[in-house]
Amino acid sequence: MPTLDRQDNVFVLDIGEGENRFHPDWIASVDAALDEVARADGPRALVTAATGKFYSNGLDLDWLFAHAEAHHDYVVSVHALLARLLSLPVITVAALQGHTFAAGAMFSLAHDFRVMRADRGFWCLPEVDIDIPFTPAMSALIQARLAPRSAHEAMVTARRYGGRDAATAGIVDHAVDSDAVRATAVGIAAAQAGKAGDTLGTIKARLYAPALTLLRDTDNPLG
16 A cells, blocks of 8 residues: 655655556555645655556456446546645656556646656556546546647557657656656655645646636536
């Protein structure tokens, strides 16, 4: 399960060492960690990281298929987590050491910055290949965070981007050696920790208002 640590002004949320799929318990744990970061005082920033082959493989489809009656509430909870991260009043950096797919890729896009391993691992939105359309809120998030050409290619072709290609496409900000991913992310976060607070939260809320409105729609999350 996710664990939260603090290194000076930088909170480091390790989201796990498996596929880190969005099981309801995982979502609740990440949300509780974001509560702690948001409540803290003074300069602070957040890095999310993982351990092993995966950063996150996205939705927990096995759980969802076994609990079909919870589909609506599950999607609402995923959207709420993405909205929470997108609008968090601290600078956020995703350290992508491994495969980052589907809702895991969207989770990475909800961060302010992304650092990816250059030599191995893929960032991918595979929805067109697995016949699961993006919700309107997910589409809005992706389009808000990527340039139109990159969003189009990623969404309609399910291209798997390695670190260097992801950096070229503007999907990630830095592609670095594997042993530098987390340290680079922490360095970026530390340099921006002084910006935490209500003003940053307001800027993010207004910058991403259309996407946040859809992500927070609890009545019709599937469109």
